[in-house]
Amino acid sequence: MDSLIIDSLLKDLKNADEKVRERATKKLWRIWFQQKGTYGLEMIERSQQLLDSGKIGEAKALLAKLIRQQPDFAEAWNRRAFLYYSLGDYQNSLADCQMVLRLIPVHFGALHGMGLCYAAMGQYAEAIKAFHRALEIQPYSLANQKLILECNLRLSN
Template sequence: MKHRSLLLLILFTSSILSFENSAKADQKDGRLPALFKRLLTAPPGPYSIIIESKIWTIWLENSDPKITELMARASRATQNKKHTKAFDYYTEVIRLSPNYAEGWNKRALINYLIGNYDKSLSDINRTLSLEPRHFGAISGQGLIYSAQKKWTLAKKTFEKALIIHPNMQGPKLNLEILNRQNLEEEI
């Protein structure tokens, strides 16, 4: 319990500090290369989680208050399972800022949640064209391939996510599951 409280305090503090530099924004931020380099060598546990959190915070940053507000509204709609509303907000973000990778990534999530896998993959591809290191989008791609029973693609995609973020739990667990199963041949 003590360890968990310390981790939460560290995550909260790192989030606050990240917002101080929000004049820079999104996937082009100059802080990202060093964070990705540290992510590669970070041990599993709190340190890796803090680095990941900082990356997500930077990806979400945007210097345009309109985009920031739309992203907040979309996030609340997503949390409340109002997927159509969230989709509309993210679409407006993309319309206003087509080079903002996180707008595409979040809309990909909504498409995934409502079962529009092809549209989700399209949004993920756009995300990755803007931010090739987007381990969240890559992992999402693996989930879609798993849902489509494209086991080989799913495994390769989860492995690709782990090359960028070796301690990311989702791809690790999904790979373990895929490796334990006697997978049927893909159609």
């Protein structure tokens, strides 16, 4: 991944112009999904099709295979984290999010996912930390701002 392009896109995430931020967000996702070329992208798309059709076990096996083949493919880890989260397996989802962040420390999707996992487990202080880390990268994210407020409300009860 070209660090100059990534740095420029990360800077654009902080731009006051919403269109600039949206374009940067889409480009970063595209870079992350296409990190391993056509094969990696096709495998991720296939896993999503399996997940959408209720074939969760097959989707999980496909992502596990992709991770074994390409352990430095952050988006494969991220997709599996999403799958685990959707199954309520928050510990495994967190572990995969942490792996994504080892590979791509600015992966705001993984930070958001970590926050969601912590919130689902009732660990609101940890969730707030994760959402704040995501906001450092994507300061205009209304979703993360809202989730921080919700977690703070739960902490105050």
